[in-house]
Amino acid sequence: MTFINYAAREINCKIVYYGPGLCGKTTNLQWIYDKTNPQAKGKLISLATETDRTLFFDFLPLDLGTVRGFKTRFHLYTVPGQVFYDASRKLILKGVDGVIFVADSQEPRMEANIESLQNLEKNLKEQGYDLKTIPYALQFNKRDLPTALPADDMYRQLNFKGEPTFEAVAMNGTGVFDTLKAVAKLVLTELKKK
Amino acid sequence: MAAPDLVMYEEEYQQIKDILHRLQVDSNSKIVFLVDKNGQQIASQGDMRGVDATSLASLTAGNVAATDGLAKLIGEKEFSILFHEGERDNIHISLVAQRVILVVIFDEKSSLGLVRLRVKKASGELEKTFEQLLKKAEADRGNQANRFDSPFAEITDEDIDSLFSE
Numbered sequence: 276m277t278f279i280n281y282a283a284r285e286i287n288c289k290i291v292y293y294g295p296g297l298c299g300k301t302t303n304l305q306w307i308y309d310k311t312n313p314q315a316k317g318k319l320i321s322l323a324t325e326t327d328r329t330l331f332f333d334f335l336p337l338d339l340g341t342v343r344g345f346k347t348r349f350h351l352y353t354v355p356g357q358v359f360y361d362a363s364r365k366l367i368l369k370g371v372d373g374v375i376f377v378a379d380s381q382e383p384r385m386e387a388n389i390e391s392l393q394n395l396e397k398n399l400k401e402q403g404y405d406l407k408t409i410p411y412a413l414q415f416n417k418r419d420l421p422t423a424l425p426a427d428d429m430y431r432q433l434n435f436k437g438e439p440t441f442e443a444v445a446m447n448g449t450g451v452f453d454t455l456k457a458v459a460k461l462v463l464t465e466l467k468k469k
Numbered sequence: 470m471a472a473p474d475l476v477m478y479e480e481e482y483q484q485i486k487d488i489l490h491r492l493q494v495d496s497n498s499k500i501v502f503l504v505d506k507n508g509q510q511i512a513s514q515g516d517m518r519g520v521d522a523t524s525l526a527s528l529t530a531g532n533v534a535a536t537d538g539l540a541k542l543i544g545e546k547e548f549s550i551l552f553h554e555g556e557r558d559n560i561h562i563s564l565v566a567q568r569v570i571l572v573v574i575f576d577e578k579s580s581l582g583l584v585r586l587r588v589k590k591a592s593g594e595l596e597k598t599f600e601q602l603l604k605k606a607e608a609d610r611g612n613q614a615n616r617f618d619s620p621f622a623e624i625t626d627e628d629i630d631s632l633f634s635e
Contacts, residue, residue, distance in 0.1 A: 282482035366534040370507030
């Protein structure tokens with residue numbers, strides 16, 4: 276649910292990073308936070324356990340500048356990836372405008388990727404959205420690891436509707452902004468249709 | 470279907486700000502703040518210096534969403550009021566029109582009773598304003614002529630690219 280404030284001339288959009296536990300959602304946000312100039316970003320809020328596992332969500336507000344005189348602000352959220360936090364994941368998807376699915380490229384994590392993707396589809400449906408129509412991008416993270424599956428294989432198994440897909444190493448920033456940009460573009464294009 | 474986009478117009482925005490301002494004065498509180506359920510800040514009144522408004526908005530919404538989930542778990546429709554008591558400052562959170570969240574931050578200059586009383590009155594007024602706002606947005610959506618006013622109708626790829634230019 277985009278919030279368009281004609282009075283303050285602002286648009287606010289919500290983008291959610293989804294994916295299995297330890298796939299690198301928070302790392303994506305951390306990189307964006309580190310590389311954005313201080314005027315354009317707010318505080319990175321991380322509701323995590325002592326071992327840095329996301330407990331509820333991470334949150335990063337990002338000011339991207341103006342489009343047609345409107346200040347464009349993106350609110351980036353991550354969900355907790357671990358399976359048993361499903362109730363929290365549903366809450367965070369409320370009012371989402373765009374989704375980025377972060378997949379873990381390591382072969383043993385493939386099953387977790389597929390399970391998480393099905394979980395995303397189901398939870399979106401419960402909130403009244405459809406993965407087929409919502410602005411959506413896919414990221415294959417951890418491409419630098421020796422156990423990474425070939426990107427083609429992953430594409431066959433995880434690409435849902437021909438969505439923009441990116442190879443990434445979130446630790447060093449490879450592909451991080453490309454993925455965000457792709458989804459931001461889709462979200463703004465969606466606004467155009469309304 | 471998912472809830473439609475929230476659109477805010479100048480007239481209602483001013484009304485909302487007036488209601489919040491009155492509430493802040495009447496309840497003798499420090500900050501009054503309105504957030505939508507998704508964590509977007511709508512309006513605020515009071516001394517916001519030194520307060521990270523965006524984080525406040527998103528955490529409040531997270532808080533309300535989690536409490537909402539708890540309510541459903543035990544078979545309640547919702548918990549309409551949340552109250553957090555601190556050493557100096559307290560936060561009173563309430564739902565308005567099941568759609569927006571009204572946050573009041575106050576210290577010992579006020580009291581929970583007073584805040585609750587004033588919040589109740591302001592909630593009624595806010596509810597009316599939001600009804601009016603929804604009707605207006607609905608009418609706008611149906612009205613073809615107004616669509617051309619949308620600033621996004623002519624958004625181009627270059628516009629979007631330029632956002633990421635740095």
